[in-house]
Amino acid sequence: MDIARWLRVACAALLVAAASAACDTKAQFEPSLPPAAGFRVDDGVLKLWTGTPCEGVIRLTLIFDSGTQQSTQQVWTAPKPGVVLERMDLLRTAGGSTDGPLQVEKPLPADYDWTKAGSVHFSVDGPKAYGARVDVAAVLRASAEHPSGSYLFGKQGWLDASDVQRENGKSFLTICTADPK
16 A cells, blocks of 8 residues: 555544544533432422532522523522522512522512423532523422422432432432532
């Protein structure tokens, strides 16, 4: 085989390898398991359960209908060094925020009805953490059908404390659990 032909073959092999690597659909910093946080509505209040404690939270953000024209957000903050967050009452279905370990920095617009949103994306700043997404209609529709200790953890379904303890790190990650990969 002459050198020119060998170079063409080598370049073609490199091109195929590079194209194959570029087609990897997993984001560079995506965790090895799907992250999730729990949500439910009790007595007209949207409740959050992170599944495991998140230490040093200085900001909590809810983004409703992320990536759409209807997208809006509410932001809570705490001064450094932050707070421990595991459970928090977030919003009332009748409108308005609740009190908790963080203070509202940016409220939802006065005329915004979060119960009509399709989804909510949740994230915290401070600790190393992942974001989570949940279907708002599913939380509103099914909360009353599940015991008060069960929360909807996205695609993982309705989980209670023993479910979270058993499955965290195996089939999903709570948002503040380090990736076991």
